[in-house]
Amino acid sequence: KRGTLREKPLRNHHPWIFSGAIARVENANDGDTVEVYDAAGEWLARASYNSRSQIAARVWTFEREEKIDREFFKRRLRRALEIRESVGVNSRSPLRAFRWVNAESDGLPGIFIDSYADFIVAQFLTLGAELHKKEVVESLLEIFDSARVDTPPSEGGAGGGLRGIYERGDVDVRKKEGLQAVTGVLYGAEPPDKIEIEENGLRFLVDVKRGHKTGFYLDQRLNRRRAAPYLRGEVLNAFAYTGGFGIYAAQNPDTRVVNLDASASSLDLARENFSLNGMDARAEFLVADAFQKLREFRAEGRRFDSIVLDPPKFASSQAQLERALRGYKDINLLAFQLLRPGGTLVTFSCSGLVSADLFQKVIFGAARDAAREGLIVEKLLQAPDHPISLAFPESEYLKGLIVRVL
Numbered sequence: 001k002r003g004t005l006r007e008k009p010l011r012n013h014h015p016w017i018f019s020g021a022i023a024r025v026e027n028a029n030d031g032d033t034v035e036v037y038d039a040a041g042e043w044l045a046r047a048s049y050n051s052r053s054q055i056a057a058r059v060w061t062f063e064r065e066e067k068i069d070r071e072f073f074k075r076r077l078r079r080a081l082e083i084r085e086s087v088g089v090n091s092r093s094p095l096r097a098f099r100w101v102n103a104e105s106d107g108l109p110g111i112f113i114d115s116y117a118d119f120i121v122a123q124f125l126t127l128g129a130e131l132h133k134k135e136v137v138e139s140l141l142e143i144f145d146s147a148r149v150d151t152p153p154s155e156g157g158a159g160g161g162l163r164g165i166y167e168r169g170d171v172d173v174r175k176k177e178g179l180q181a182v183t184g185v186l187y188g189a190e191p192p193d194k195i196e197i198e199e200n201g202l203r204f205l206v207d208v209k210r211g212h213k214t215g216f217y218l219d220q221r222l223n224r225r226r227a228a229p230y231l232r233g234e235v236l237n238a239f240a241y242t243g244g245f246g247i248y249a250a251q252n253p254d255t256r257v258v259n260l261d262a263s264a265s266s267l268d269l270a271r272e273n274f275s276l277n278g279m280d281a282r283a284e285f286l287v288a289d290a291f292q293k294l295r296e297f298r299a300e301g302r303r304f305d306s307i308v309l310d311p312p313k314f315a316s317s318q319a320q321l322e323r324a325l326r327g328y329k330d331i332n333l334l335a336f337q338l339l340r341p342g343g344t345l346v347t348f349s350c351s352g353l354v355s356a357d358l359f360q361k362v363i364f365g366a367a368r369d370a371a372r373e374g375l376i377v378e379k380l381l382q383a384p385d386h387p388i389s390l391a392f393p394e395s396e397y398l399k400g401l402i403v404r405v406l
Contacts, residue, residue: 007038010045010059013391015104017047017057025049030178031131033060033068048109048128052178058109058128073108073132074139080106081143087384091115095198097206099218099385105395106387110177111136114214116206118163119191120144121214125169127177137165137186164188168214172316183209194269196276200225202247203276205269212266212312217244219382219398220310223348224248226378230344230402233305236260236297238290238331243270243283245308245346250279258284258304260293291327294334307335308346315351324351328362329369336370336405345374345403352397356381359399367403378402 006021017036028034028049034057036045043064047057060068080101085091089098094117101113103125110126113136120140124130144162165187174181194205199221208215224244231249233256240246240259249255261267267285274283286293290311309331315324328349335345349359356379367374380400382388388396 007044010036013059013062015059015109015392016055016394017059019051019054019056022056025051031127033128048126048131050127050177053127053176058104058126060109060128061107068132070135070139073135074143076107077101077113077136077139077143080108083387084385089385093198095196095203097197097199097204097216097218099383102386102395104392105389108136112214113140114218116191116195116197116208116215118161119195119208120162120165121168121191121208122165122186123168123171123214125171125173125177125179127179130177130179133186140165141187162188164191166191166208168208194272200248202251204242204244204247204273205276206242207269210265211269212241217241217310219350219386220244220348221383221385223380223383223400226380227308227346227402230346230377230404231255231306231308232344233340234258234303235306235308236304236335236338237308238294238335239309239311240270240285241266241310243267243273245310246270246283247273247277247279249306249308250274250277250282253282256282256284258286260286260288260290262287262289291331291334294331294338298334298337302338303340304338304343305340306344306346307339309335310348311350313351314349315353318353321353324354325358325362328354328359329366332363332366333370336367336372336374339372339405341405343405344377345405346400347403348380348398348400350398352394354399356396356399360401363401363403367405373406374403375406376401377404 030050032049034049036047037043045059046061047059049057097116099114101108101111103112110129112123114121124133167186169182191208197204197206206215228248235249235257237246237257238260240261243259246257246259250257259270264287274280314327315321382398
């Protein structure tokens with residue numbers, strides 16, 4: 001019935017329709033674009049259907065006159081690019097790196113598109129996205145060329161035209177959609193093993209073919225800059241990946257950074273990034289499990305002036321939430337115990353199931369158990385090229401706190 005709880009999210013333009021909210025399906029196969037109606041027969045939305053997923057339908061449009069064709073994808077992609085440029089993302093910079101499309105937040109569920117210099121890295125994570133891959137790629141080519149035709153080439157070859165589009169479909173979420181993992185070239189040349197980008201005046205090498213996500217944590221761009229003034233003295237950069245926060249910290253010549261990560265290959269690239277920025281002498285690299293190593297530091301009596309915790313996602317489903325919360329509390333408890341008085345903790349969660357309020361409560365519990373007092377001096381979230389839809393709160397996944405220990 002009109003106004004029931006099951007249809008309320010859809011009327012509020014939430015883009016997900018769960019299988020339990022569907023009364024019946026007529027003349028629809030997996031992957032089809034379907035018309036969505038309420039119990040009274042009123043049209044609500046046009047969506048991509050997949051019976052194999054718990055999220056059985058993902059909305060393409062709430063406008064009845066809008067067809068899902070190549071022009072639709074071109075409009076969405078063009079709008080997404082205009083939004084990025086309106087918030088200060090310079091898509092014409094030769095060494096640019098930014099998120100062009102952030103899935104549901106940009107009206108393109110299941111589609112993530114990142115730009116690294118003259119390469120695009122794309123992810124098609126749902127069945128509907130997979131079946132419209134051709135239209136998306138064709139639209140990308142047309143928009144990229146028209147938007148950047150006057151961009152001068154850089155010394156490293158970046159700028160001018162698009163050299164290639166590479167797919168990173170090697171993620172577990174595709175299995176839930178009945179899709180196989182896939183990687184490879186969708187257009188043009190295969191990316192080199194390392195692409196150089198620039199961020200806030202610093203230089204980074206990115207492995208878009210094998211790195212986490214699409215190669216770099218673009219969502220932390222502004223947070224790295226905001227955290228840098230607080231990272232002083234001896235800094236522990238835990239879950240360091242390729243050195244991002246550590247390199248920002250090492251801009252201060254009096255700072256020494258211990259970069260800790262379980263991946264030797266990630267730290268190898270971190271070493272190159274420190275060298276690329278002339279900061280070799282200010283860095284140490286440790287390959288180890290962060291939980292175990294922080295316990296060893298505690299036993300040794302080692303202390304730090306600043307600690308950054310930027311762990312991977314701990315919870316991908318509701319069933320994993322309690323364990324994830326214990327993990328966040330444990331690693332932050334260790335961090336509080338390792339900080340000198342007056343030190344600073346920069347801590348993050350990228351688990352969408354952990355709300356900002358819940359994350360703050362976990363950090364409070366960790367500080368209390370460590371017998372430390374702290375002040376939140378800044379709250380952090382994802383960069384504006386990862387926009388958060390008002391109708392889709394799940395798109396706010398990254399949250400962070402800068403805490404001064406008293």
